[in-house]
Amino acid sequence: xxxxxxxxxxxxxxxxxxxxxxxxxxxxxxxxxxxxxxxxxxxxxxxxxxxxxxxxxxxxxxxxxxxxxxxxxxxxxxxxxxxxxxxxxxxxxxxxxxxxxxxxxxxxxxxxxxxxxxxxxxxxxxxxxxxxxxxxxxxxxxxxxxxxxxxxxxxxxxxxxxxxxxxxxxxxxxxxxxxxxxxxxxxxxxxxxxxxxxxxxxxxxxxxxxxxxxxxxxxxxxxxxxxxxxxxxxxxxxxxxxxxxxxxxxxxxxxxxxxxxxxxxxxxxxxxxxxxxxxxxxxxxxxxxxxxxxxxxxxxxxxxxxxxxxxxxxxxxxxxxxxxxxxxxxxxxxxxxxxxxxxxxxxxxxxxxxxxxxxxxxxxxxxxxxxxxxxxxxxxxxxxxxxxxxxxxxxxxxx
Numbered sequence: 086x087x088x089x090x091x092x093x094x095x096x097x098x099x100x101x102x103x104x105x106x107x108x109x110x111x112x113x114x115x116x117x118x119x120x121x122x123x124x125x126x127x128x129x130x131x132x133x134x135x136x137x138x139x140x141x142x143x144x145x146x147x148x149x150x151x152x153x154x155x156x157x158x159x160x161x162x163x164x165x166x167x168x169x170x171x172x173x174x175x176x177x178x179x180x181x182x183x184x185x186x187x188x189x190x191x192x193x194x195x196x197x198x199x200x201x202x203x204x205x206x207x208x209x210x211x212x213x214x215x216x217x218x219x220x221x222x223x224x225x226x227x228x229x230x231x232x233x234x235x236x237x238x239x240x241x242x243x244x245x246x247x248x249x250x251x252x253x254x255x256x257x258x259x260x261x262x263x264x265x266x267x268x269x270x271x272x273x274x275x276x277x278x279x280x281x282x283x284x285x286x287x288x289x290x291x292x293x294x295x296x297x298x299x300x301x302x303x304x305x306x307x308x309x310x311x312x313x314x315x316x317x318x319x320x321x322x323x324x325x326x327x328x329x330x331x332x333x334x335x336x337x338x339x340x341x342x343x344x345x346x347x348x349x350x351x352x353x354x355x356x357x358x359x360x361x362x363x364x365x366x367x368x369x370x371x372x373x374x375x376x377x378x379x380x381x382x383x384x385x386x387x388x389x390x391x392x393x394x395x396x397x398x399x400x401x402x403x404x405x406x407x408x409x410x411x412x413x414x415x416x417x418x419x420x421x422x423x424x425x426x427x428x429x430x431x432x433x434x435x436x437x438x439x440x441x442x443x444x445x446x447x448x449x450x451x452x453x454x455x456x457x458x459x460x461x462x463x464x465x466x467x468x469x470x471x472x473x474x475x476x477x478x479x480x481x482x483x484x
Contacts, residue, residue, distance in 0.1 A: 111163070114203055114205075115204050116159045117156060117205070118151075118156070118159070119156050119209070120136060130153075131151060131211055132152065132153050132155055133150055134157075134211070136151060138159060138167045138201075139168045139169075162201060164201060166201075170196075172191075173191075173193075194432070195435040196431075212432055218247050219245065219251060219380060220243070221413050222450065223241075225448040226371050226372070226449075228444045229315075229325040229446050230444045231324075235326060236310075236370070239371055240307055240330055240479070242306070242307045243308070244306075247302055252295060252298060253298040254292070254293030254294065254296065257380065258308060258380045260372075260376045260377065261274075261428040263426070265419045266375075267374050267419065276394060277430075280408070280431075280432050283430070284404065284405055285404045286403065288404055290357040291306075305482045307330070307334060307482060308338070309353070312337075312338035313331055313348075315328050335350075337356050341358065360404050373443035377428045378415050379413070379414035380413050383410045392405045416429040417440075418437050418439050420439050434469050435468040435470070436472075446478060447479075448478070451473050452464045
């Protein structure tokens with residue numbers, strides 16, 4: 086009997102040890118990411134594209150370059166939630182071959198919070214800038230310190246990032262619906278989940294006949310909230326303001342004549358008002374806590390659909406603009422920890438930017454990628470976290 090008991094005990098111990106070994110085995114999965122170029126490209130197979138998967142829990146990242154079929158094969162992934170990104174920069178010759186247009190192109194695609202629990206695959210469609218073209222170069226929204234504080238000196242600076250003269254005529258610029266997070270009672274935008282459209286608080290358009298406002302390569306087109314020398318104007322300015330936006334610097338200003346209290350500089354042309362969010366306010370007031378901007382062209386800008394914000398009790402409606410009409414965009418929030426308050430979908434801007442606070446005199450400016458014959462070519466990967474940086478003092482039409 087003793088021998089039998091010993092034999093049974095040995096079997097039990099062996100079983101327990103076997104279970105322990107099985108329980109300690111780490112289960113991993115393989116996953117495939119297929120990447121394609123935009124449908125307008127000569128081929129849709131995006132070979133040699135860098136794909137990165139980042140585990141949301143551990144923070145560990147793995148990068149794989151797509152093969153000749155545009156496929157990135159990941160092995161040994163821990164099951165979990167991942168942030169997915171794909172990036173591809175096309176040089177001038179490669180862009181010419183793929184698009185028929187000469188100029189650098191920066192493409193990207195992202196998927197947030199992808200659940201990977203077992204072997205599978207996902208398809209990513211790259212999007213990005215046209216070769217060259219218009220980009221947002223700099224925005225100054227924080228305003229100046231002092232008593233009282235001052236934000237009449239806000240501006241948006243656009244930039245010709247191409248090698249050809251472009252015309253600003255017909256360009257639309259506006260700020261996007263949503264709160265950048267101001268307090269614990271703030272709520273993210275009800276439009277945040279829409280990846281096909283963006284929704285504007287206000288829209289303004291550059292006038293002209295199509296060739297009225299030429300902008301040479303490497304030059305800017307600056308739109309001021311008020312086109313004055315804010316540093317020295319004794320009546321309308323503020324000595325704490327860091328900017329002069331008077332004649333010769335501002336190319337356009339936003340003038341809201343309906344309220345009857347905005348000031349018009351007759352030496353600087355006015356933007357055409359296409360949609361003004363609140364007719365009773367004095368002027369255009371992009372939030373000093375972090376507005377989100379976009380520029381676009383749309384043949385039907387006067388007849389855009391007006392849509393109420395989901396899950397909101399407000400009766401206000403907002404112009405709906407297709408993502409495909411956008412030329413460039415910049416998402417700003419109040420600080421680094423409130424990414425859920427992004428207003429632009431990740432297929433438009435995969436990241437966001439922020440300043441340290443309101444009324445700090447700080448601005449956001451796009452980084453220089455390279456310089457060609459003295460012309461700065463600005464970085465444009467459709468990810469504001471990478472493309473822009475904060476500066477302590479705005480530099481209208483400067484660096």
